[in-house]
Amino acid sequence: MDSIIFDLDGTLWDPRETVLTSWNKAIEDYPKVDKKLTLDDLKQTMGKQMHEISQIFFPELSEEDQKSVMDYLTEIEIPYVAKNGGELYPDLEDTLKDLSQKYRLFIVSNCQEGYIEAFYEYHGLDKYFDDFENPGRTGLSKGENIKLVIDRNGLQDSIYVGDTQGDRDAARKAGVPFVYAKYGFGEVNDFEYEIERLPDLKKHF
Structure with missing residues (x-):
């Protein structure tokens, strides 16, 4: 194995x-939407692409308006995430540091452009990827993006680590273990x- x-x-x-917080701030300023999202709302859409999320959250809107509101949410979200960060899972940096000494590390997410960069900017973890x-x-x-990263970086033996069935399906499509x-x-x-916590990766690999 050469990469994770x-x-x-x-x-x-x-x-x-x-x-x-960022999405609800944006929705308050968007005249065609009158709702407040919850953590449970977000949980059911994790791992989905933005156009899929818009269909779940705003089915009453036209396709054009769905795209418009998601574009605006993204405009507000990216700088907010870059400024405020998120909750890292326990022992993340130590695990990445140890794994990066043995393997090349990468991220493939179903997010919008700028989101991974915001994660990097706040938490300073880009040095490991x-x-x-x-x-x-x-x-x-x-x-397709997993395969693109594999081909672009000349990887020969990768695994994909994720938490949803969509991640599993993507790994299968790319032909890598999940x-x-x-x-x-x-x-x-x-x-x-299967891992119960991030450091378990070091036990398997």
């Missing part, structure tokens, strides 16, 4: 409080490895 590719939300951190990708930048599915982060947001029954 990580999902972000529900795998490396829990950003829900920060994201929820060689590359990242997301559909906000490429327009591709998560499985490590289920059981502590995250989703439930997955089909995986090659």
